[in-house]
Amino acid sequence: MKTSVNDIPDDQILALLKEQVSYEKGFRLLMQKYQERLYWQVRRMVFEHDDANDVIQNVFIKVFKSINRFEGKSSLYTWLYRVATNESITFLNKKKRKTAASLDDEEHNLSNQLKADPYFDGDEAQRLLQQALQQLPDKQRLVFNMRYYDELSYQEISDILETSVGGLKASYHHAVKKIERFFRGAELNQRG
């Protein structure tokens, strides 16, 4: 039976990262084990593949430089997730500053972007859901993605974002309600 990289325990990867001679092997295993989960987390935040590719590469470069700061207080995945979250938010903030200065609303319309995106494969409902997500504040969208797509517990989200569980529950509730209102509004527009 072939062993998947996902079956390799974090302790084993971290042990490889402690020695210079095995550092590259350990780092490659770390990337192979977590790259997909982290990529999708980033992709749901930034939407476009090219942007997600830039962000995820920056995430791993930061991890490469700062893995010695990982103290083991949280799980390795939680720590990686936090790095990816911070990078995504930083990227979005930079992009907002750029687009505010250079692009008009039509060009920045996510509906058009999704229609033109060769890597988006969704029906109208999925397209609306992505549009609704884009209307959310970044941190609210982050909480929604972690709960809805990644199916993390509130405690796990709390560990990653260092926010209270009560606050996270409120954020998720507001996000769901806003998405529902967005759908209702779109439905009314289609009828009208």
Added chain:
Amino acid sequence: MKDNKDIRKELEEISPFLAKIEKRQNFEVPKDYFEQLPDEVMRRVQPEWDSAPTPSAAPSWIDQLAQRLAALLQPRYALQLASAALMIVAGFYFFNISSTENTPATGGLAALTADEVHEYISQNIDDYQTDWIPDTDMAESNLLEEEEVDAETEELDIYIDEIIDVLEDSDLEDLL
């Protein structure tokens, strides 16, 4: 699995409408993207590979020293370090000059002969100010010579007096 059910139940309670929408992954990635991503990242970190961090391996004292030196040579520290070094050098130079001015110039002048010194002074005597002279070794030597001259003068006076006493009036008239 229990948590997944809880998440679904929670969503149904908040928004039955949204709970009915199929949850699926709508985005795709280019072919072989995840197979190539680790190589792409490794290519980008390769320049820093030689200084790859090792989390818990205890660095040798040479490595620690090199790390501290490298930290000091960071731009934000290097400027401060260069400024401090410049101030130290300037301070050393200033105090060195001051002490040189206050120290008798014995080293270079000691190699000169007395004739050379006298020749120099006689040629440049107009450059000297009288208030400098008491502060120099040459002034001391001149004063000593004057004392010697004074001593010789006194001896001559005594000698002359003795001669005068011995000489007869007639002899004095002849001399004059």
